[in-house]
Amino acid sequence: MRKKTTLAAAVLTAAALTLAACSGGGDGDNGDGGEGGDPTEAVLSFYTDKAAWEPSFDDMNAASEGTTATLDFTGYSDPTAYDAFIKQSFRTDDKPDLFTWHTGDSLAQLVEEGLVAPTTEIWDAAIANGDVTEELAENYTFEGEQYCVPLNVVYWVMYYNKAVFAENGIEVPTTWEEFMAAGQTLVDNGQVPLHQMNIIFEFVWFQAILAGLDPDAYNGLSDGSVSYTDPVVVEAMNIWHDMQSDGFFIDPGVTTDPQTLLQTGEVAMAYFGTFFTGQLTDLGMVSDTDYGIFTLPNVSADLDDTSVVVETGPLCVGAGSANEAAALDYSAWWMGVDAQSAWSESRGDVSFNPGATVTDTALATVTEQVNGDGFLQLRRYLEATPTPIYTVASEQFGAFVTNNGDPMAVLEAIQAEADAYWAEN
């Protein structure tokens, strides 16, 4: 009898511990916004790698109150850990209702696995309503269907320190020749003209020069129709090489934040996305007073339109998530003028919605410019390039920024990876 009791106790203990270990933390709270529920009552599980943006998402909860769902915010500050978390979450029953992600290959992978809900109807309505351009939709289109909606949009432009420009008698350049002459004047006066980094954004000057030299070639790299060793790409690299040789860029070993370098005048200009405005504002710099913004002139004077690189990040609905219908309703609201004006005001940033009010006048001007005639929007290199090629390219460009080595060797190394990739895809 005692033996049986002991055995039963042991087995029960083991079973209880195993069950406790295996039971998930999910409380089964699906909110009220499931299929057919009232979306305004729903609380969406929302995940993002932009942890520092929590106050802005709080503002959006205030803006969406009574209109659509609210967000239960979980922010990650490490993008790599965040990506791994989102991927793992799709292997569980606790899929995120709404989450931020990346366009390009990363989004294509989610679409291919059927992990994100289609948003074609939302896009159709938004385009018809003038809330978003058709060009932007290309970033979200896979085999004719749209997935996710834009969280934000970023235009890559040139920020400059107004005091440094004034001290050196430099006007905002409107042609590449004027831009190079301004750079040379700064170099001659012992001033470092430009910022650049050998990590994270090591590719941006390749992007800027090639997009302004031959936008068709730039686009062709992303679908394999153009080789990295084609003459026009080599020319772009040589221009970059010469600029580095001529002392146009700060030493990449200086790891001080770029916004600080621009504020202190250690660099006169920094080519960045419009998110840079927020970083300068955080330092107390005033737009149009302490710093200005201009679009980088094309390298080739023969082009009709000025190339501007655009980056956009998606806001996605998890397919089969507990509050999928409410999350789609929220996505539709997010595209509208009210939501985008609230977002732009909270972030101090531009919006993809041309009807949204952008409070910063410099950013408002840039938005109007690049969405008007005479400008050609191109996808950012990171999102436009297949991941395996980008991986090699970022390593090669990082080394090139550091050592200003042989441009051809860099391009050949990237093309070797591109050849391998396009042979299989």
Next chain:
Amino acid sequence: MSLPTARQADLVPQQRRPKNQFWLSSIGFVAPGVLLVAVVLYLPFLWTTYISFTEYNGLGDPEFIGIENYRDMFADPAFLNSVLNTLYWVVGTIALPVGLGLLIAVLSHGLPNATLFRLPFLIPYALSGVAVGVIWSFVLQTNGALSQALEFFNLPGSELRWLLDAPLNTFVMIGASTWQGAGVNALLFGIGLQSIPKEPLEAARVDGASGFTLFRTMTWPMLAPLTTVVVGLSIVGSLKTFDIIWGMTKGGPGRVSETLALTMYKETFVNNAYGLGAAVALFLTVVTVLASILYLRRQLAHSRSI
């Protein structure tokens, strides 16, 4: 019916113990622990091994591709450079943090208030590796504190690009690791020195041994068991070095300062090549286990022969 005695319950060790009446229930008690170890240690290892033979981006199902990841891994010059950097770290970590730790311990041994002497060396150990990386990158960046100091004192080296040029960047990062790790090794060696019996040392002194001769012939051999542990831990620690490098160069510029741990992380989580990352992880595991076994076997055999 009386309670079983220890002998009746077979709690006393015997040869070829027959199954007692509690064997089934004992399995029940052991099972949770066994399950825990199996789930959190053995299963991940087996899963990683399997993934290393697949192509997998973290989504969907892994696709079996045989040894292709291993072939790619050994054909990649960046991986081979990563192996070389890891080797620098192993040698550097044994030579510097361990050597310096021993020196600090020996010099401070027997001093009044030796703890006060050792304490400053121990403080950096309380910092995380990433924090150490951030602090030292301020010092070592181009035109950073070190370059400015060298320039101010008209010393050579101010023009060096400490974190940009390989293998210089690996060497200075080993230096940062030494700054952090020497103190704890000094502490361990200090404990070892205190545990050495005084009598043999006194006898050696009477026989005329002193200074370095005393250390070489008496103290060092008697420290051997502790040295084995310290060096063993250093080998394992250096093979999986990650945080300081991540904080200082992220393995760059390009991939020139990567170690195997960084290569594993970047392939898996940054490049989403989970299969290749798993192959690097398995390679690193095999190297670490082999190095540990070979070192400990040799050292323990040597200790037994003394």
